[in-house]
Amino acid sequence: MKRRKFIQNASLSTLGIAVGTSVFASGMKTSISEEKNLKNETSGFPMVIATWNVNDSTAEAWRVLKEGGTSIDAIEKGCMIEEANAEGQSVGLGGLPDRDGNVTLDACIMNKEGDYGAVVYLQNIMHPISVARKVMEDTPHVILAGKGAEQFAYSEGFKKVDLLTEKSKKAWEAWKKTSQYKPIINIENHDTIGMLAIDENGDISGGCTTSGLAYKMAGRVGDSPIIGSGLFIDNEIGGATATGLGEEVLKTVGSFLIVELMRQGKTPQQACEEAIGRIIKKTPNFKDFQVGYIAVNKKGETGYYAIHDGFWVTKYQNDKNENFASDFYDKK
Template sequence: MKRRNFIKRASLTGLGLAVVPSIISCETEAKKDKKAAAVGTPVLPIVVATWRFHNATKAAWEVLEKGGASIDAIEAGCRIEEADLKNTTVGNGATPDRDGNVTLDACIMNKKGDYGAVVCMENIAHPISVARKVMEETPHVLLAGKGAEQFAVSQGFKRENLLTESSRKAWEKWKVKSEYKPIINIENHDTIGMLAIDKNGDISGGCTTSGLAYKMAGRVGDSAIIGSGLFIDNTVGGATATGMGEEVLKTVGSYLIVELMRQGRTPQEACEEGVKRIVESNPNYKNFQVGYVALNKQGEYGCYCIHGGFGISKYQEGKQTYVESNAYTKKA
């Protein structure tokens, strides 16, 4: 069973009881939240994340509910997916590159706008936590490859083999033809991007991935790059991306969306414009997926994508919700 189908059918389990998140439309929620913000009743805290990563948003919510900081919630939530061996697109058990090596990218941003990231890091299961260490313990913002790995070890992280037997077998099978053909809404990777606002109204964000399956060695996508896969401005809000990273990089998508919100656009409107910038500049947009999620300081959020099938997990007021994204429609 494809991982996407497995997740789609799975239910969130808490305290031994199955909890099935309600499913709503991002456009409907955006309108409702806009009305709430207009009368001055934002509901905080809140956490949103790409795709159906319900366990991750639940872990983040548990931090927020106890009064924890948004940066701690982001790290806790992202670590859930990095440790999930069934998730072959993030952390331990991820799909390797063309040479059979699992390389990981991640970044994190806090309320101050501080940023830390790692790219092409091997043998360390929790890149989101290493990225936070880069942010807090070094004068740098981004470490790559062996340098990132060595730094992680110096900070107490243990080296381990991240290539599971199932991922190795899939790679061996792929090598028979060695073809790369992106599949819409799978595209060999499902990045988790997460945004959270805590009870103090401070926003943070994180993004972690193994990138494209069977990518060229050394390939880096948008996920760990500030302004592309993630951007946070505590005076405005934040945005994160998923999908074909090369297209997000070319438009600096997450930064664009935050700036649009600064200019007065709602999160929904900003996400729609971010997608529009991509499809208008690339005639091959029908062949790949990009999805954006945005969250402003009032607790309003939005999501939009090129093709249907994308959505976000939201946790707010103790309730888990799956929000289906609207998709781009070319105007006549």
């Protein structure tokens, strides 16, 4: 399964923040953990987990961790691998453009102290995850956008790069012939690389990087760079990150919700399932889009869950770099 096989709703509606009542409390049948008594038997650290089949990225993050590096260093280096992968068409170089033909990037990073940095609508820079880290560490701000983010990157020594590859340009030109926006579940269109890591000291960091929704309206920003939605880390509890239709993740503040559920005693798997359940409960047309979550707790236990089939994760733990198909809600 290719990691890009993810899709989203046809409408780009106004974004809102609204956390709903738990579907589990309402009696809706969703908890796979409860039905099948599934347990994540693997724990321990160092470890790294990421959305999609990104073995090269997790291998680089693992290398940093095994050499005694910090979790924040592992996140940056791991995400950079995928950002430089022109074949991926969803992160960094070669990302599919917006409707005007511009490749625009969103990314965020969060460390063990709860510090956070993000860039939104960034153009002409290959490694937005690194710029986001610079925002976090070298400025008094947490988010820089558009031309301001781009100018900041240049001031920090980043080079201007034409991100629109010939492959992505041809795909965009083919799309323009109809300019139809009728997404179908698990047809290549859009996805995000989210990564969580725990170093040998037990400290957790996370990152999220994407070129966003293919052929989106100019200026659109999804959940990936927004803390609490695309990513959230609490070093006392754990971390979570999301992929899929950002509009729906934003409306339920999904990653923050998962960490808070783990704080209440749920396993990472149970927390991911409930976060998906919140979306299903509040959105009758959930069959039209996809969302997936991954999570890790302080013990190094992980969880992952999606609305539909087709979501994969990569985990490097106990010297094994493995891909796993995620369980999902909509069994049809």
